[in-house]
Amino acid sequence: MDFFTRIRKHFIKNPPPVEFHVATTEDIQAIFGGENTTGVSMRKISWEEYHELNVIRSMWGDESADLLSQRSADVAREPTNAEAHFELGMFYYDHQLLEQARPCLEMATVLQPTHADAHHFLGHLESLYMADGNDAELERLGITPDTVIAHYNKAIELNTSEMQYALHNRGVAHLVNDHRELARQDLLAAEKLGNKAAGEILKQQF
Numbered sequence: 001m002d003f004f005t006r007i008r009k010h011f012i013k014n015p016p017p018v019e020f021h022v023a024t025t026e027d028i029q030a031i032f033g034g035e036n037t038t039g040v041s042m043r044k045i046s047w048e049e050y051h052e053l054n055v056i057r058s059m060w061g062d063e064s065a066d067l068l069s070q071r072s073a074d075v076a077r078e079p080t081n082a083e084a085h086f087e088l089g090m091f092y093y094d095h096q097l098l099e100q101a102r103p104c105l106e107m108a109t110v111l112q113p114t115h116a117d118a119h120h121f122l123g124h125l126e127s128l129y130m131a132d133g134n135d136a137e138l139e140r141l142g143i144t145p146d147t148v149i150a151h152y153n154k155a156i157e158l159n160t161s162e163m164q165y166a167l168h169n170r171g172v173a174h175l176v177n178d179h180r181e182l183a184r185q186d187l188l189a190a191e192k193l194g195n196k197a198a199g200e201i202l203k204q205q206f
Contacts, residue, residue, distance in 0.1 A: 123151030
């Protein structure tokens with residue numbers, strides 16, 4: 001469990017009896033700077049989200065915290081919008097917060113089973129868990145080589161916008177599972193789409 005998750009779980013179990021409100025950094029500056037605050041919209045958030053925003057702010061700065069606030073608000077406003085869940089998941093993914101990213105990306109695929117990019121990034125996220133080799137964690141999350149391949153298969157079938165990377169990543173997954181011919185085919189296809197890393201693997205492995 002990473003540092004971020006441990007902090008998060010601590011404050012879920014020990015919330016203070018108060019409510020917090022949040023606005024973007026720009027809005028806060030406008031409020032305290034005496035500028036026109038017309039249109040500033042503040043929304044009530046939980047202590048958990050408040051603390052999460054502070055952790056993000058301390059680690060990655062105001063811009064990242066504001067983006068998280070915006071994407072969380074999008075999900076709260078449109079909980080059945082697959083793209084909103086995907087964008088929140090990608091925020092966590094881009095900040096290497098895999099445990100937070102996974103349920104968001106999964107929800108995107110539940111709400112929109114044809115969301116090709118969500119399937120692709122779920123496959124890559126699960127492959128990162130596989131690379132860590134934590135058997136207990138993999139069992140807890142239900143991640144197996146088959147689930148990783150299944151996500152890549154779906155992403156490629158649905159013509160993901162990340163096609164060269166999906167082919168590369170599926171090729172690597174096949175290689176790890178010792179399915180060398182399937183790996184070679186995917187890596188060749190990825191190389192044809194301009195994926196240089198796939199070409200390097202082909203040179204080294206075949």
